[in-house]
Amino acid sequence: MSRFLFARSIIFFLLILFAHSPAIQAQSADKYYLIKAGKMYDSEKNVFLKDKQILIKGNVIQKVGDKLDVPQGATVLDYGNATVTPGLIDAHTHLLFRQGPTDNLAYDGIMNSPETRVLRAVGYAKSYLNAGFTAIRDLGNSEQYLDLEVRNAIERGDFPGPRMMISGPIISAMDGQLYGIPVKEFDKYSSKEYSMVSGVEEARKAVKEHIARGVDVIKITVFGNRLVLTPEELKAIVQAAHSERVKVTAHCDRDWAVHAAIEAGVDGLEHGYGFRQSTLDTMAKRGIYLVPTDGSVDLRIHYLKSQNIKYDEAEIKQNFKPLQNRIMAAHKAGVRIVAGSDAYTDLSLPRGETAKHTISGFFDAGLPAADVLKTATSNAAVALGMENQIGVIKENAAADLAVFEGDMQKDFKKSLFDVKMVMKNGVVEYQK
Secondary structure, three states, rough: OHHHHHHHHHHHHHHHHHHHHHHHHHHHHHOOOEEEEEEEEEEOEEEEEEEEEEEOOOEEEEEEOOOOOOOOOOOOEEEEEEEEEEEEEEEEOOOOOEOOOOOOOOHHHHHOOHHHHHOOOHHHHHHHHHOOEEEEEEEEOOOOOOHHHHHHHHHOOOOOOOOEEEEEEEEOOOOOOOOOOOOHHHHHHHHHHEEEOOHHHHOOOOOOOOHOOOOOOEEEEEEOOOOOOHHHHHHHEEEEEEEEOOOOEEOOOOHHHHHHHHHHOOOOOOOOOOOOHHHHHHHHHHHHEEOOOOHHHHHHHHHHOOOOOOHHHHHHHHHHHHHHHHHHOOOOOOOOOOOOOOOOOOOOOOOHHHHHHHHHHHHHHHHOOHHHHHOOOOOHHHOOOOOOOOOOOOOEEEEOOEEEEEOOOOHHHHHHHHHHEEOOOOOEEEEE
């Protein structure tokens, strides 16, 4: 290659590099968008509004109204036949983890390198954006802080992805959620995926370590494979986290195990299978949110079809009924329900599409469309500690929006899976 061509190649590379640098991107701070919405979901009032306009300047929503003045040079996006919502939020993800339908929980961490898991997460992150999610809360199964590396890379602009709140390794008793691993290999794998504690001092130290590394939330497993965190350990974890203004959310899928976590003062509970009415009532009284990670009948049928397994749709619906009843009971009791997919099983669907089935499952359970959207917007923003910043469409909130074809109020599920545009932080990340 001649010196001239080599120099020209270097200049071209530098131009591309600088075009993506923060200094150049800062020039777009005055860029305006005017978005016209045939329908707009207001998550604070929990209503659908007709013919609204949203003015965005840089990465912030500047104004919301009926007929707004259009600044000179503004880009007008007309979605008169669509529904505009706050960007969706998935409050229970595992971006660094994938499990086959019949795999042991430990398979991914044993058989795939950290590099493979991070590179795979790049695709999952983009999938979430394309599906309408502009924020996620990632809750472990990501080795020792690989989730932190992915979060930081997204924030730097290394690759596109939703806003990402992370927990780091799950804090658990001495068995985690592991089963079927040879005894000689147990310590090797557990030290990669979990922070296992025994005693109050270890529990408190683990929390401090997580916060020092830069996590946004503490995730604990109340009940693991056989062991539980003791009431004293739970209290130490919550006190240590809250002293640093960090929330604690607890994996708990048994009613008998949840009461010590509630008494310890956790902020939220994940899964909640089989929770009794008295438990739900206590959660509502204490302001503890619930993240049901149920999926949907449709997702179950999709999986069975993909595996050429015969199924009885009526039987599947009947099996989902207890899960759906629990959602409606929690809603009636006044529990804050938060959308979280727990999507890590490989079901031959884009990860973001899989995640939306938990939201559609809430609709199938009987929640009205507005209440369903609230679980994945303003309710989820509370769980992430970002209320009034995301999950809302109002002045001075972040310009995180999703646009869905059609009228979500009238045809919720069809519209939910037909994304027209996604904007995160004032940047159009996906457009059809």
